Amino acid sequence: RIVYVNGAYVPEEEARVSIFDRGFLMADAVYEVTSVLDGRICEFEGHVARLHRSLAELKMAAPVDDAALLEIHRELIRRNDLTEGTIYLQVTRGAADRDFAWPEGAEPGLVLFTQAKALETPKAAETGIRVASVEDLRWGRRDIKTTQLLYPSLAKMIAREKGADDAWMVEDGYVTEGSSNNAYIVTGAGTIVTRQLSNDILHGITRASVLRLAREAQMVIEERPFTLAEAQAAKEAFSTAASIFVMPVVEIDGVPVGEGTPGPLAKRLREIYIAAAK
Numbered sequence: 001r002i003v004y005v006n007g008a009y010v011p012e013e014e015a016r017v018s019i020f021d022r023g024f025l026m027a028d029a030v031y032e033v034t035s036v037l038d039g040r041i042c043e044f045e046g047h048v049a050r051l052h053r054s055l056a057e058l059k060m061a062a063p064v065d066d067a068a069l070l071e072i073h074r075e076l077i078r079r080n081d082l083t084e085g086t087i088y089l090q091v092t093r094g095a096a097d098r099d100f101a102w103p104e105g106a107e108p109g110l111v112l113f114t115q116a117k118a119l120e121t122p123k124a125a126e127t128g129i130r131v132a133s134v135e136d137l138r139w140g141r142r143d144i145k146t147t148q149l150l151y152p153s154l155a156k157m158i159a160r161e162k163g164a165d166d167a168w169m170v171e172d173g174y175v176t177e178g179s180s181n182n183a184y185i186v187t188g189a190g191t192i193v194t195r196q197l198s199n200d201i202l203h204g205i206t207r208a209s210v211l212r213l214a215r216e217a218q219m220v221i222e223e224r225p226f227t228l229a230e231a232q233a234a235k236e237a238f239s240t241a242a243s244i245f246v247m248p249v250v251e252i253d254g255v256p257v258g259e260g261t262p263g264p265l266a267k268r269l270r271e272i273y274i275a276a277a278k
């Protein structure tokens with residue numbers, strides 16, 4: 001694989017970053033994951049807009065401009081012959097002697113790499129996934145896409161130990177989001193319910209598009225928190241992210257949702273989303 005590191009395209013074995021990089025020492029870094037379908041980048045503008053928001057919240061500089069970022073994405077697709085998969089991008093504050101205070105004048109770091117992966121027709125989209133609830137113990141600025149992923153990673157492992165595929169995190173009795181995706185249910189009346197935007201969740205780029213497409217298809221949406229009990233009694237459930245698009249959730253803490261198979265609305269939204277993203 002050819003990866004991008006601070007201005008250079010190099011084989012992954014040759015990629016080097018400093019051990020003093022604050023991304024490595026302190027998770028002082030933000031990231032984006034963008035999907036690629038048929039060799040084309042999906043939702044680039046949305047991901048770049050959120051990257052700028054994350055950078056601004058942490059008073060971090062963008063290492064290159066947006067045109068250069070787009071070109072790097074395209075060049076990585078070309079060099080790796082990527083037709084389907086994801087592109088990971090990370091901006092770090094840079095390397096400096098270890099100090100809690102932000103360094104003056106550190107050069108921001110930029111790395112990108114591709115991951116080939118079946119996105120359009122993965123097996124999980126046919127079967128749906130099972131989720132287990134895990135307490136949400138993350139920090140209070142989940143709207144900033146930082147590389148502090150230790151807790152979501154632990155949450156996913158706790159869910160795996162319980163025999164599930166992913167975690168849905170719960171705070172004060174209400175579902176916040178999945179370990180790396182936004183969470184939704186469909187009520188008996190057919191209303192799509194998903195938590196409203198705040199600092200409690202990541203503002204998903206897929207979420208914004210799915211809600212827009214759902215509204216265009218005359219579906220009814222309520223943006224509010226929902227409980228686990230409401231989710232278990234729902235007609236359908238699903239998650240969204242750039243890496244899974246719309247993924248049906250068929251079981252929550254061992255309780256089947258609806259028929260225990262992917263629901264019609266989730267399946268339809270998945271189709272609509274993929275058609276629009278292409």
Ligand code: PDD
Pocket residue numbers: 033177178179180181182201202203204205206207240241242243
């Ligand atoms: N995760 N919520 C969290 C906590 C996430 O980490 C993500 C994305 C999402 C969905 O955001 P989007 O629709 O913009 O991908 C929601 C990426 C895919 C990851 O960490 O791999």
